Amino acid sequence: ISACLVGSEMCIRDSFGLARLAQGGHFLSDVVFSGLLVYGVSSLLYRAIVVDDRLARWLGGFGPPRRLALPSLLVLLALLLSIAFVDRPVARFFHDSDPSLRQVFQFITQFGLSKGYLVITALLFAALRLAAFGARDERLAAALALHARRALFLFAVVAGSGLVTDIAKMIFGRARPKLLFADGFYGFTWGAGQTDYWSFPSGHATTVAALATGLYLLWPRGLALYLVVALLVAASRVIITAHYPSDVLTGAVIGGGIAWAVWRGFARAGLGLAGPGAQPLPEGTRSLER
Numbered sequence: 001i002s003a004c005l006v007g008s009e010m011c012i013r014d015s016f017g018l019a020r021l022a023q024g025g026h027f028l029s030d031v032v033f034s035g036l037l038v039y040g041v042s043s044l045l046y047r048a049i050v051v052d053d054r055l056a057r058w059l060g061g062f063g064p065p066r067r068l069a070l071p072s073l074l075v076l077l078a079l080l081l082s083i084a085f086v087d088r089p090v091a092r093f094f095h096d097s098d099p100s101l102r103q104v105f106q107f108i109t110q111f112g113l114s115k116g117y118l119v120i121t122a123l124l125f126a127a128l129r130l131a132a133f134g135a136r137d138e139r140l141a142a143a144l145a146l147h148a149r150r151a152l153f154l155f156a157v158v159a160g161s162g163l164v165t166d167i168a169k170m171i172f173g174r175a176r177p178k179l180l181f182a183d184g185f186y187g188f189t190w191g192a193g194q195t196d197y198w199s200f201p202s203g204h205a206t207t208v209a210a211l212a213t214g215l216y217l218l219w220p221r222g223l224a225l226y227l228v229v230a231l232l233v234a235a236s237r238v239i240i241t242a243h244y245p246s247d248v249l250t251g252a253v254i255g256g257g258i259a260w261a262v263w264r265g266f267a268r269a270g271l272g273l274a275g276p277g278a279q280p281l282p283e284g285t286r287s288l289e290r
Contacts, residue, residue: 075253079246087244088186091177094239102240109236111229112204114162117211121155124148149271153262154214161210161258165203165251174200177241201250202243208233209255217263218273 094102128148135141173192176199179185189197212226234252237243243251266273 075249079249082244082246082249087246088180090238090245091180091241095177095181095241097239105236105239108232109204109240109242112208112233112237114158114203114207117158117207118155121151121158124151125155146272149266150218150273153218153266153271153273154211156262156266157210157214157259158207160262161206161255162203164258165201165206165254168201168250168254169198169203172200173197174244174247177244181241199243200247201254202234202237202247203251204237205234205243205248205251206255209252210259211255213256213259214263217259 125148128144128151132141132144132148135144170192171190173189174197175185175187175189176196179196188200192198208230212230215226216223230252234248237248238245263273
């Protein structure tokens with residue numbers, strides 16, 4: 001059964017890849033890279049969940065803390081209100097705004113692309129692991145191995161959140177703002193294979209929120225910088241009218257949530273990410289791990 005599911009998933013992925021090539025939406029290298037990425041992540045998940053049965057150990061007592069119930073309801077309410085009353089006026093406002101403003105944020109929005117982060121963290125992980133194996137000094141080897149795990153953590157954060165968002169995009173099939181400007185179409189089609197209907201949630205917002213959360217969990221002192229960059233990239237998606245505010249909000253929630261879940265998963269798997277003398281997280285954040 002597992003083999004059939006994996007084979008079916010690969011066939012679907014290949015079909016989407018060929019469709020994107022035929023539409024001229026991507027280069028062949030983009031499709032090949034994404035295929036290798038999905039194959040690698042799927043293989044790791046299959047081994048961890050099916051072969052080693054680690055999912056039960058990871059999820060033991062893993063339920064979200066009760067104190068997140070109220071914030072979750074508030075986020076859901078904000079999302080619904082944004083879809084109903086905020087998204088269209090905001091989109092029209094920035095559509096009619098100064099083109100020079102959009103040009104500035106066209107540059108900023110590139111920092112929300114996941115491909116570069118995935119390549120960098122994958123290369124760092126491989127290089128640091130090789131260096132750790134070759135190090136003769138035990139302390140140096142341990143430090144290199146620690147940084148390798150951190151690179152792997154950031155890779156998993158970006159890849160995992162991106163995969164969830166990509167699936168959600170195809171399921172919800174929300175029309176992008178440009179269709180609102182072109183013919184007044186606004187809404188969800190519930191199942192879509194064209195990028196014009198992949199507005200919800202925002203992939204850029206997901207990536208930058210996941211990365212910012214992951215970096216904060218590793219190095220809390222940089223919180224202000226992470227927030228500024230994340231907010232700028234997230235806002236850019238609305239300002240250049242590539243997404244609605246609710247798309248960005250949902251992407252940010254997914255990115256932050258997946259980063260926190262991966263952090264917990266690493267801890268439960270015994271993959272330590274904190275080095276000697278590491279600065280502890282604030283009390284409110286550490287309480288989430290109970």
